[in-house]
Amino acid sequence: xxxxxxxxxxxxxxxxxxxxxxxxxxxxxxxxxxxxxxxxxxxxxxxxxxxxxxxxxxxxxxxxxxxxxxxxxxxxxxxxxxxxxxxxxxxxxxxxxxxxxxxxxxxxxxxxxxxxxxxxxxxxxxxxxxxxxxxxxxxxxxxxxxxxxxxxxxxxxxx
Amino acid sequence: xxxxxxxxxxxxxxxxxxxxxxxxxxxxxxxxxxxxxxxxxxxxxxxxxxxxxxxxxxxxxxxxxxxxxxxxxxxxxxxxxxxxxxxxxxxxxxxxxxxxxxxxxxxxxxxxxxxxxxxxxxxxxxxxxxxxxxxxxxxxxxxxxxxxxxxxxxxxxxxxxxxxxxxxxxxxxxxxxxxxxxxxxxxxxxxxxxxxxxxxxxxxxxxxxxxxxxxxxxxxxxxxxxxxxxxxxxxxxxxxxxxxxxxxxxxxxxxxxxxxxxxxxxxxxxxxxxxxxxxxxxxxxxxxxxxxxxxxxxxxxxxxxxxxxxxxxxxxxxxxxxxxxxxxxxxxxxxxxxxxxxxxxxxxxxxxxxxxxxxxxxxxxxxxxxxxxxxxxxxxxxxxxxxxxxxxxxxxxxxxxxxxxxxxxxxxxxxxxxxxxxxxxxxxxxxxxxxxxxxxxxxxxxxxxxxxxxxxxxxxxxxxxxxxxxxxxxxxxxxxxxxxxxxxxxxxxxxxxxxxxxxxxxxxxxxxxxxxxxxxxxxxxxxxxxxxxxxxxxxxxxxxxxxxxxxxxxxxxxxxxxxxxxxxxxxxxxxxxxxxxxxxxxxxxxxxxxxxxxxxxxxxxxxxxxxxxxxxxxxxxxxxxxxxxxxxxxxxxxxxxxxxxxxxxxxxxxxxxxxxxxxxxxxxxxxxxxxxxxxxxxxxxxxxxxxxxxxxxxxxxxxxxxxxxxxxxxxxxxxxxxxxxxxxxxxxxxxxxxxxxxxxxxxxxxxxxxxxxxxxxxxxxxxxxxxxxxxxxxxxxxxxxxxxxxxxxxxxxx
Ligand code: FES
Ligand code: FES
Numbered sequence: 001x002x003x004x005x006x007x008x009x010x011x012x013x014x015x016x017x018x019x020x021x022x023x024x025x026x027x028x029x030x031x032x033x034x035x036x037x038x039x040x041x042x043x044x045x046x047x048x049x050x051x052x053x054x055x056x057x058x059x060x061x062x063x064x065x066x067x068x069x070x071x072x073x074x075x076x077x078x079x080x081x082x083x084x085x086x087x088x089x090x091x092x093x094x095x096x097x098x099x100x101x102x103x104x105x106x107x108x109x110x111x112x113x114x115x116x117x118x119x120x121x122x123x124x125x126x127x128x129x130x131x132x133x134x135x136x137x138x139x140x141x142x143x144x145x146x147x148x149x150x151x152x153x154x155x156x157x158x159x
Numbered sequence: 160x161x162x163x164x165x166x167x168x169x170x171x172x173x174x175x176x177x178x179x180x181x182x183x184x185x186x187x188x189x190x191x192x193x194x195x196x197x198x199x200x201x202x203x204x205x206x207x208x209x210x211x212x213x214x215x216x217x218x219x220x221x222x223x224x225x226x227x228x229x230x231x232x233x234x235x236x237x238x239x240x241x242x243x244x245x246x247x248x249x250x251x252x253x254x255x256x257x258x259x260x261x262x263x264x265x266x267x268x269x270x271x272x273x274x275x276x277x278x279x280x281x282x283x284x285x286x287x288x289x290x291x292x293x294x295x296x297x298x299x300x301x302x303x304x305x306x307x308x309x310x311x312x313x314x315x316x317x318x319x320x321x322x323x324x325x326x327x328x329x330x331x332x333x334x335x336x337x338x339x340x341x342x343x344x345x346x347x348x349x350x351x352x353x354x355x356x357x358x359x360x361x362x363x364x365x366x367x368x369x370x371x372x373x374x375x376x377x378x379x380x381x382x383x384x385x386x387x388x389x390x391x392x393x394x395x396x397x398x399x400x401x402x403x404x405x406x407x408x409x410x411x412x413x414x415x416x417x418x419x420x421x422x423x424x425x426x427x428x429x430x431x432x433x434x435x436x437x438x439x440x441x442x443x444x445x446x447x448x449x450x451x452x453x454x455x456x457x458x459x460x461x462x463x464x465x466x467x468x469x470x471x472x473x474x475x476x477x478x479x480x481x482x483x484x485x486x487x488x489x490x491x492x493x494x495x496x497x498x499x500x501x502x503x504x505x506x507x508x509x510x511x512x513x514x515x516x517x518x519x520x521x522x523x524x525x526x527x528x529x530x531x532x533x534x535x536x537x538x539x540x541x542x543x544x545x546x547x548x549x550x551x552x553x554x555x556x557x558x559x560x561x562x563x564x565x566x567x568x569x570x571x572x573x574x575x576x577x578x579x580x581x582x583x584x585x586x587x588x589x590x591x592x593x594x595x596x597x598x599x600x601x602x603x604x605x606x607x608x609x610x611x612x613x614x615x616x617x618x619x620x621x622x623x624x625x626x627x628x629x630x631x632x633x634x635x636x637x638x639x640x641x642x643x644x645x646x647x648x649x650x651x652x653x654x655x656x657x658x659x660x661x662x663x664x665x666x667x668x669x670x671x672x673x674x675x676x677x678x679x680x681x682x683x684x685x686x687x688x689x690x691x692x693x694x695x696x697x698x699x700x701x702x703x704x705x706x707x708x709x710x711x712x713x714x715x716x717x718x719x720x721x722x723x724x725x726x727x728x729x730x731x732x733x734x735x736x737x738x739x740x741x742x743x744x745x746x747x748x749x750x751x752x753x754x755x756x757x758x759x760x761x762x763x764x765x766x767x768x769x770x771x772x773x774x775x776x777x778x779x780x781x782x783x784x785x786x787x788x789x790x791x792x793x794x795x796x797x798x799x800x801x802x803x804x805x806x807x808x809x810x811x812x813x814x815x816x817x818x819x820x821x822x823x824x825x826x827x828x829x830x831x832x833x834x835x836x837x838x839x840x841x842x843x844x845x846x847x848x849x850x851x852x853x854x855x856x857x858x859x860x861x862x863x864x865x866x867x868x869x870x871x872x873x874x875x876x877x878x879x880x881x882x883x884x885x886x887x888x889x890x891x892x893x894x895x896x897x898x899x900x901x902x903x904x905x906x907x908x909x910x911x912x913x914x915x916x917x918x919x920x921x922x923x924x925x926x927x928x929x930x931x932x933x934x935x936x937x938x939x940x941x942x943x944x945x946x947x948x949x950x951x952x953x954x955x956x957x
Contacts, residue, residue, distance in 0.1 A: 035181070035185075038369070040369065040370065041876050046876065076179075076181030079180075093171050093172070094171055099845060099846075100367070100369065100420045101175075101178025101420070102367075102368040102421060105178075133884070134368060134876070136852075139848035139849045139852030139853075139913075140852065
């Protein structure tokens, strides 16, 4: 059975028909062509699919499309306003926090939520928060470094 | 002139922007009009006769286009999946290579073995219909463990393989004395100390984060097939499709490997699913797409390692190694995968000298069929297995003799003045500075302060241990002739085309493929450096057989050593031609023209012409030596090196073990590597980090396990333990440099080092921590459960 879902997607109001079994990640990828949100597993473990729903990070493979009716959904494609990179994107670039790039969108979206909650996380806090995001390439070393660097940069901007 | 981004600069990567903004283009991101979806029906049994496939119900379901089986495949003359490397047994007979059809006919031999493929209008419809395909299996006895498979009365998996033996191999390189076996046995008998171990190298699942995917598009009007696929080597896939399986002319097949989300070996091979979607697209005249679910990756991606080895080391009274004997049983899985027979043999035995002057080495390997997913190259491929046993037994010898692990290694190192060093197992090492690397690792680890740290750990109720390893590996899979003698069925050179456009901007078409390795940056650095053009004016094209003339792809840390060298040779040709053009423009002799900083200059004068102007003259040849030179500025080189390269390095790891819970935590990890010259230090460090993480995963967490019958127990991330951010430490990495003489860049390769060197360092550290409790042995992975039981067993005196 199809349901009609209306929500804000990266700041724009959108509406789509989706079957009641459609996962949010499939709606984003297949209906809206937002292929920056990835699918890396089928057990809600890898975090490649992380997006924000009403500002909080969620695994979009574990949510039905119908559940975001009336919500604000933000994906990696919406993170950089006006072509300006978000400090996390910039830091991932500068600190070589990505190799194949497959985990990267989920990793950045997850870290963005962390920095909202905890603007100055310690190394352990970053590692602890990101345990739901797997990366097979980087060994996490540079990801942790980048997240902390971005926290620093965002702190400076704010002060 | 290179924009500060030449060789040696930690240039931030050109490829990053698309990935950090969500605009990468992976196979599953590509969709074609009217595409249909494939879903595979896979065997739930490890071993069974296929008695019949009834697709009637599935075919009646909405949206279902076709259900294809092995019989259809056979009828269409599709060839079996090829084996790319042949191995010969001791008795001269070739390894048993049973035909491996993409869809099973007759029998299934592992859980996940594809038996049919459903093609439907949506993925969900294909999946639902796959469940409705009724396959009649008659179950057979089965076996997953290689030793059990060799026992009398074990179920026979292939008619042609008696005792389930694929090969019984011994390593007798031509340079080795023919009496290596006798000499080794004699030295073992006469040893002052003899150490022996039985070691397991645990089976792993590569687990690149992007699951495999293939999208095939056959155009019946032109007869052209385009395949988008998650591959580390699209040209190899095309070659195998064209010559072995689909059998189409190469000019009618284009293989594109766009952005690929990691490989680690698992995306080298020409897999059943990729072949099946090509065939289905050709049969049905529509594009067909398949994207693996992670559970399918666990069943269907080639797995790694899985050795059981008995190793013996003989030492003289001064603790000098006099002989090493190695007997390995390698679990190949149910079929011989592409390189499945080569990895535990020719990629393994030739590395068993390690960095030591052991004069006598004798190696035998039995390759065994079991009812499991086939094994093949996974990061390191043969070399981690070799390193693990050498570095474990060297440490064991040190412990038994009461020696410092650093001291026993120093005493046996090949010394810098002994290069080139011909090892008794056939490798000719050209360079290295093993003591220098050892000293560097000790320095960054803070070796001298260990006892103090151990006391502090003890005060907190933790057992602290320190472990060391020293690896050497062979990178840059090439020399084609040597590889051919060892059984390779393809050449292993690399190809690069440098296309200078009229405005002086440069495109490089490379036959290597980047799926995380950063070639778009590092190869551009080489061009910027050599031609003096700005880094931002260089583009690296890879992963498309329609754009790149040829290539062998990326694996075995070969891209820079072989592909980068092909690039350098092509750049040299460009400069040579440019020099002739410049000589004409400057009215000088070509021999008098120097090239540097992007300028062709008459030596000893200030008369010069810029590279860009020379490029323009090549394409607008108004003033040009047309009698001697063709217009245009584009050059191609094939590079086939004279030898492998030999990176080496020393890793020191400190762990803390909680004796109450068995939990092992890594407190310090110091890596000192010699990769020869380095193009981009930041990228190299990233490669080391990633390798270390996989090595730590193998040592402490990851284990692909089957029931004795062959049901996969670790089929998802719920039960296969992947290293996560909170499982790993930050790493201390440093490098020393002895350039290799085997390629023009002097580079050795860095992609696999961490995965090779880390496991023995960690297990040595765990054992160092546990020895005071009487624990003498532990196998990988040293999970809390395994450590806890080892402690309990030692306590109760078992
Ligand atoms: S796809 Fe793996 S957690 Fe969502
Ligand atoms: S960069 Fe490849 S998985 Fe993280």
